[in-house]
Amino acid sequence: MKEISxxxxxxxxxxxxxxxxxxxxxxxxxxxxxxxxxxxxMRPTLCLLACDLFGGDVQKALDPAIATEVxxxxxxxxxxxxxQAPIRRGKETVYKKWNSNIAILSGDVMLTMAFxxxxxxxxxxxxxxxxALCRVSVEICEGQQFDLNFETQPEVSIDEYLEMIRLKTAVxxxxxxxxxxxxxxxxxxxxKAIYDFGIALGMAFQLKDDLLDCYGDAKVFGKAIGGDIVxxxxxxxxxxxxxxxxxxxxDRLTSILAGxxxxxxxxxxxxxxxxxxxxxxxxxEAENLMTAYYDKxxxxxxxxxxxxxxxxxxxxxxxxxxxxxx
Amino acid sequence: MKEISxxxxxxxxxxxxxxxxxxxxxxxxxxxxxxxxxxxxMRPTLCLLACDLFGGDVQKALDPAIATEVxxxxxxxxxxxxxQAPIRRGKETVYKKWNSNIAILSGDVMLTMAFxxxxxxxxxxxxxxxxALCRVSVEICEGQQFDLNFETQPEVSIDEYLEMIRLKTAVxxxxxxxxxxxxxxxxxxxxKAIYDFGIALGMAFQLKDDLLDCYGDAKVFGKAIGGDIVxxxxxxxxxxxxxxxxxxxxDRLTSILAGxxxxxxxxxxxxxxxxxxxxxxxxxEAENLMTAYYDKxxxxxxxxxxxxxxxxxxxxxxxxxxxxxx
Numbered sequence: 001m002k003e004i005s006x007x008x009x010x011x012x013x014x015x016x017x018x019x020x021x022x023x024x025x026x027x028x029x030x031x032x033x034x035x036x037x038x039x040x041x042m043r044p045t046l047c048l049l050a051c052d053l054f055g056g057d058v059q060k061a062l063d064p065a066i067a068t069e070v071x072x073x074x075x076x077x078x079x080x081x082x083x084q085a086p087i088r089r090g091k092e093t094v095y096k097k098w099n100s101n102i103a104i105l106s107g108d109v110m111l112t113m114a115f116x117x118x119x120x121x122x123x124x125x126x127x128x129x130x131x132a133l134c135r136v137s138v139e140i141c142e143g144q145q146f147d148l149n150f151e152t153q154p155e156v157s158i159d160e161y162l163e164m165i166r167l168k169t170a171v172x173x174x175x176x177x178x179x180x181x182x183x184x185x186x187x188x189x190x191x192k193a194i195y196d197f198g199i200a201l202g203m204a205f206q207l208k209d210d211l212l213d214c215y216g217d218a219k220v221f222g223k224a225i226g227g228d229i230v231x232x233x234x235x236x237x238x239x240x241x242x243x244x245x246x247x248x249x250x251d252r253l254t255s256i257l258a259g260x261x262x263x264x265x266x267x268x269x270x271x272x273x274x275x276x277x278x279x280x281x282x283x284x285e286a287e288n289l290m291t292a293y294y295d296k297x298x299x300x301x302x303x304x305x306x307x308x309x310x311x312x313x314x315x316x317x318x319x320x321x322x323x324x325x326x
Numbered sequence: 327m328k329e330i331s332x333x334x335x336x337x338x339x340x341x342x343x344x345x346x347x348x349x350x351x352x353x354x355x356x357x358x359x360x361x362x363x364x365x366x367x368m369r370p371t372l373c374l375l376a377c378d379l380f381g382g383d384v385q386k387a388l389d390p391a392i393a394t395e396v397x398x399x400x401x402x403x404x405x406x407x408x409x410q411a412p413i414r415r416g417k418e419t420v421y422k423k424w425n426s427n428i429a430i431l432s433g434d435v436m437l438t439m440a441f442x443x444x445x446x447x448x449x450x451x452x453x454x455x456x457x458a459l460c461r462v463s464v465e466i467c468e469g470q471q472f473d474l475n476f477e478t479q480p481e482v483s484i485d486e487y488l489e490m491i492r493l494k495t496a497v498x499x500x501x502x503x504x505x506x507x508x509x510x511x512x513x514x515x516x517x518k519a520i521y522d523f524g525i526a527l528g529m530a531f532q533l534k535d536d537l538l539d540c541y542g543d544a545k546v547f548g549k550a551i552g553g554d555i556v557x558x559x560x561x562x563x564x565x566x567x568x569x570x571x572x573x574x575x576x577d578r579l580t581s582i583l584a585g586x587x588x589x590x591x592x593x594x595x596x597x598x599x600x601x602x603x604x605x606x607x608x609x610x611e612a613e614n615l616m617t618a619y620y621d622k623x624x625x626x627x628x629x630x631x632x633x634x635x636x637x638x639x640x641x642x643x644x645x646x647x648x649x650x651x652x
Contacts, residue, residue, distance in 0.1 A: 105474075
């Protein structure tokens, strides 16, 4: 089993070697621009780790791994148009740097490229690989649509929120791991288990993201703290606060979320909402739920039929995501 | 070999049987809305005709055939956002009826569905099928980007225009035919030939579309005549007019195309441009080029190694597209 740093180096070098240029350049420039930004590259890393765990040749999982990264970047480009997000990873988003039309089209071409990369594997597992990617692609569209709906939906339950983040975030981690397992010709049972591990890890990952958005260090996290509060995002924390708060606090929070309360300054708004979270122990609630998902992920990993020392590499990677501060 | 009407009935019945519903309904309603509108369904028809021509079982090409139709509808939904087109097939476009975000996402889900349909075939030809769809998907994005570029590009050559319509229109006809041939396990030579037939047919089809836009009967054609002229589209006709016109007429047309000439009424604009086309025999030029592509298509069809009586069905279908008035 390879070390995490080695897997990350392989991913990074392979992405660097890819040529995303083409004509017309207006279509391909945003592809280059997005892929060359080095995010965590968590999805291809998970894909190769799973392949290695099940004794596969990571070289054969490289193109499917890139597929998950290209696919992830496609979702970011289209989401940023919908959310009108100006900044991503500290840089202008594609729709802002170019325009919406170019962002739609370059996103479309990246979705297609993702399928092409996933196809670039042994012929006998191409169909399984594509099937995994098709599933996740449909689910992510569903998750994003639920997320858009939540903006205007008066009441969102915690279950609905958890289902939305499962679809929008967790399934791609599951699929990336499963695609690595497919390349390694893992058993059906192992493919399912590593997928489930990814789902639980993905849920913990998103809850951590929500926590960092409230309690992170802006300089380390890479974006302003309190963004979700400013944008009235219905996160687990905010929904939990609505559930636990006494009537007057709940009414106040409902009014804030509906955009009915006007603040002189966004920092005043963030401060007030965080004070409500403190009052009702919301940070702890989110940390507890995140830890529960994380523990579940490790429990699934433990149950997988693979050498303990190999599983410890994935465990270590999961720990780094759990403990991350960015 | 089945008759065209039988193939069309099979396509239509199979599409009717499909269930495109799902949750959240905001994502799936536009899918139903678009697919249920019966356009020409030319692409799935061509797919099944090719499968039948090469002795394949059309039942096995049904899902790939639907893939081409779902894919085509995805391109329309995204193109309509980019072109801000309010009406398509006499009905409101998705972005107009719902909104741009829903149109982006439901288009994304349709592109994914197209890949899933293409996968739904014998495992040993799934990779070839997906490869054909991936290629065309990238090319159509390129074609659309070239088309967007032409709006602001001061000079567009006729060659550039022809390459744009090859990418934007012809390649999908070629791919639909090729996918039918793949399902029929046709030889590499035949797959290439039927694809080339589709390219030539697609070029003729688009030139016919440009002609109908100027000289069609609005009631039969289903949209207002002169739309391309009103929108300053750089079509073959307009580019040929620029090439053939004397300096003063060319300057006038250049000014019109650049939106520098203001007209009291769009009908006045259409009338003036059509008068220029008449003066320089542009209608005839377009018909000649269309016929040349059509003849080339038939020549390729003739050269294909398949029974003459079976090829005559595809010839008849090509004739119906050539002679169409809508």
